[in-house]
Amino acid sequence: EVQLVESGGNLVQPGGSLRLSCVASGFTFSSYWMSWVRQAPGKGLEWVANIKHDGSEKFYVDSVKGRFTISRDNAKNSLFLQMNSLRADDAAIYYCARDGGFSSSNYFDSWGQGTLVTVSS
């Protein structure tokens, strides 16, 4: 069974930093593209970033370029999202998701339970 477990969400002040983690199990992590998708409270879904199976390619939504960095450690079956210069509009539940395809733009066939990021002073 595919499992994705996120952690690292917290309350952070505007301008602050946070690192999210996602541990995967139940599949060959190193064979899949992986993504972060977020959902602001009471709002819809927004793809944030994804990373190729070997980490050689990374893509971001325009609103987080230069502030967020996606990375992975295939030896530890782990996905990360380093978030810097956080803004109020970054507040959301952040989901780790497995890409269902093998390109920079994919659907998502498995999701974690999410981790909550709150940005407030």
Add this chain to the structure above:
Amino acid sequence: AIRITQSPSSLSATTGDRVTITCRASQIINSYLAWYQQRPGKAPQLLIYAASTLGSGVPSRFSGSRSGTDFTLTISSLQSEDFATYYCQHYYPYTESTFGPGTKVEI
């Protein structure tokens, strides 16, 4: 950027009803469209990808279709566990993937 519109934004239905939700893309995206179900307080779950391919373990009462840039999710006979919010998502190659605004299916 490819824009996705979704209608209706909400609907009221009864168990056993046939329900249809539509998404429209602002340009041709071939069949690069997926549908998700999100129950309150839960993560989204994949229902359909490639416009009409059922995800693993998804009940056969769910189906998807495409006509040009219009995509339809149909629930043939609504069950109690189907009351949720439904999102479509385009994933056209070499573009930024985006989701529709969602359709809330209520009792």
